[in-house]
Amino acid sequence: MEPLDVQWIHGSPNCNDNTDPPIQIHRYLKNIFILRQNKCVDHEYSFEAPFMYLIFGDDRVMLIDTGATSSPQLFPIGTTVQNIISTWLAEQIKQFIPLLICHSHGHSDHLLGDNQFQHFDQVTIVSHNFLDMKSYFGFENWPDQIVELDLGNRVLDIIPTPGHEEAHIAIYDRISKILFTGDTLYPGLLVIRDWDSYRKSIVRLKTFADSHKISLILGAHIEMKNEPGKWFGYPQWYQPNEHILQLETRHLIELHDAITNMAIPRVERHNDFIIQPANLSPPKLD
Numbered sequence: 001m002e003p004l005d006v007q008w009i010h011g012s013p014n015c016n017d018n019t020d021p022p023i024q025i026h027r028y029l030k031n032i033f034i035l036r037q038n039k040c041v042d043h044e045y046s047f048e049a050p051f052m053y054l055i056f057g058d059d060r061v062m063l064i065d066t067g068a069t070s071s072p073q074l075f076p077i078g079t080t081v082q083n084i085i086s087t088w089l090a091e092q093i094k095q096f097i098p099l100l101i102c103h104s105h106g107h108s109d110h111l112l113g114d115n116q117f118q119h120f121d122q123v124t125i126v127s128h129n130f131l132d133m134k135s136y137f138g139f140e141n142w143p144d145q146i147v148e149l150d151l152g153n154r155v156l157d158i159i160p161t162p163g164h165e166e167a168h169i170a171i172y173d174r175i176s177k178i179l180f181t182g183d184t185l186y187p188g189l190l191v192i193r194d195w196d197s198y199r200k201s202i203v204r205l206k207t208f209a210d211s212h213k214i215s216l217i218l219g220a221h222i223e224m225k226n227e228p229g230k231w232f233g234y235p236q237w238y239q240p241n242e243h244i245l246q247l248e249t250r251h252l253i254e255l256h257d258a259i260t261n262m263a264i265p266r267v268e269r270h271n272d273f274i275i276q277p278a279n280l281s282p283p284k285l286d
């Protein structure tokens with residue numbers, strides 16, 4: 001697997017002094033781009049600094065999530081994605097590729113940029129609404145069904161992972177073997193709103209991992225420090241020495257074992273993530 005070794009933009013002690021671009025672009029593989037929102041672009045949700053992913057197939061390109069800010073002036077996710085697509089098309093000597101936008105889940109820090117894509121040619125924006133999402137992907141037996149989506153010689157598996165939010169999905173790319181996990185699993189505070197659904201989702205992901213090689217697990221945020229079990233607190237506009245973005249199968253197994261062994265939901269710090277039932281107070285700041 002290609003190493004993923006990036007210094008991500010991570011905010012500033014004072015956002016007024018921040019000179020980073022509004023969106024960091026990292027071309028990880030020829031056909032997979034990782035985008036990170038600058039923490040400092042607005043005074044609302046940009047501190048979430050979500051990661052977004054752009055995956056090219058032969059027939060379609062998929063964008064997972066659109067960021068935490070609507071304003072194209074502050075956060076030009078639409079033109080950024082358009083520019084990446086244009087560059088990619090020029091390389092491929094192609095004229096056009098339709099864009100499919102979907103969301104890891106329906107929280108606003110993952111979809112506020114949707115409005116910037118409405119004028120695109122041949123764009124499909126899968127609503128974050130639970131019923132619309134389910135019907136677009138063709139789920140008939142949610143959440144106990146994994147469906148396929150083909151971007152053109154690039155099949156993705158869409159895996160239900162409700163628990164953080166009811167419409168949460170994980171996406172597995174069979175070519176790169178990356179598992180995109182949104183807010184279900186990332187190096188940070190794993191906020192669990194529906195414990196029973198979440199536990200079953202983690203079992204579902206673990207079962208999937210038992211029969212599929214996973215190269216990397218890429219989530220939507222970083223909130224852990226680069227020190228075992230320590231986190232930055234929330235909200236946070238400056239995160240020097242962050243944990244790396246990527247997790248591995250061993251982290252999924254660690255989460256699985258912790259969750260399935262927990263008789264009563266509780267806050268539990270692990271080296272690389274924190275289990276956080278939504279009704280309990282988060283751990284003290286480090």
Ligand SMILES: [Zn+2]
Nearest residue numbers: 107109183220
């Ligand atoms: Zn989020």
